[in-house]
Amino acid sequence: MLARIFGVYLTLLGISFIVIGLLGNPVEPIQKSYVSEFPERVFRSLSRYISVSSGNVEIKVLSEGTSYIVVYRNLMGYRFEKLFDGVVKGYKKLEYKSDLPTSYYIYVRLSGVEVNGSTNASRPKFLLNLSIYPNLNYTFVVGSILLILGVSITYTGIYIDKWKTRKYVLAKQERIRNRFY
């Protein structure tokens, strides 16, 4: 009985994950843009982050001046790694794919006069565009695993119950037979 309750619970959980995957997949990508100016005298730093369960991540940088960009990734909170480290002037597009829940951290450093040499002229612009295209594959996979596990546990429970009942009936028949012969 306990196994059956647990099995039904896991099955429900699995179905819910799949439903979340089916209904929760956004048609439009999630996007956010940041426009900034290069500072006049000192450097300025920005940090942004993206969290996604599974899907593609796009980081677009459009920099009139020279900017220094570092991208790190943390996989399910267990593996922290550097993905990109470099200087960008002009346009740069970075694309990453995640199959497990991942957090991306983007660190940008805009250096003022020291980099571009301008003082009173109009300050160069900087644009950072972040996009997430979640596909919820992770949700599907986890849902399917839970569903298979749940169904197997439920059926095993039912099979054990049947087997126990059969064993009990056979033993009873044996006892009756022994009484007569």
Place this chain on the structure above:
Amino acid sequence: MRIRMTLRLIILELEELNILGLIILAILSLLTFYPLIRDGYVDIGEPAIPLNIISVGQSDFTSTEELMKWIDMTTYINKKVFMLYFNRIFQPRYLLVGEDLSKLIPIFLILAISSYVTMASSNILRPDVYKRYMTLPISRMEYFVGKLFFNILFVSFFIVSTYVLVASLYYRFDSSIIIASILAIPELVLIVALTFLVSALVKREVPAFILSSGLGFLLYTQVIELIGDFFTLRPSGGEGVSSGAIYGYMYLVGFFEDFDSLGEAGIIYRVMTGSLLVDLEKSLFLLTLYETTMLLISFAIVMLSSYILSGVEVD
């Protein structure tokens, strides 16, 4: 022998749980947590750390990697705090989810509890189930007390464990989630116990369901907040909360690992909570008092429900 008997009784009780009620409870609990989780894992923006703290942090680190690791850690702590507010799930204004989604959270959770409890109550009064007490060396009242406690704890653990399981699949699984969830149990126990009391008073399923859902909402909007406020010390100057149960709770769970050397985490904590003077010991004391009060109120409600149920005539 006594332990074996108790275990056998627990298994018997488990077999008599209302399966349909449990299925409805599971579906509604998952609907409750869905917006909470979805909003948490597809996220984009600035790290949820105040900018002045980032600039303080920047000057302390020699390399960008160190800084990013620190931002990662603090963002995670923030997400932990987001999960910690599970304890205050009945107060969606504390959650990070949007206004529209936040309304769904208590609605589904209260409906889940009410539907399970009304089904379970009618099950308890089923003649074949109810007559078991006659085979046990206990009184009718004791039988109902045990039965209600078992059901209440089961429902609370069921909701909490579903949350732990789902949250762990999207976030990191660690001891903090477990502690946060265990500390959330007294509030849930109070709601479930009160729903049982309504069911015991009304006896009929549909009116009991409607009434207990309504009472659940009333409890969520008024009473729990009132109890929470009672255990929160507010300074008269109006600069925010200086010390309270929830902050002690956050300290205990959110920064459990950094308890001895609070360091940066301490600064972030203080900024996040808007409290510059935090009396940790007082916070923890208030937390313990808050949780104990919740449990004591629940215990009184269970006793009253059992008393009412034991007076019901069963055909």
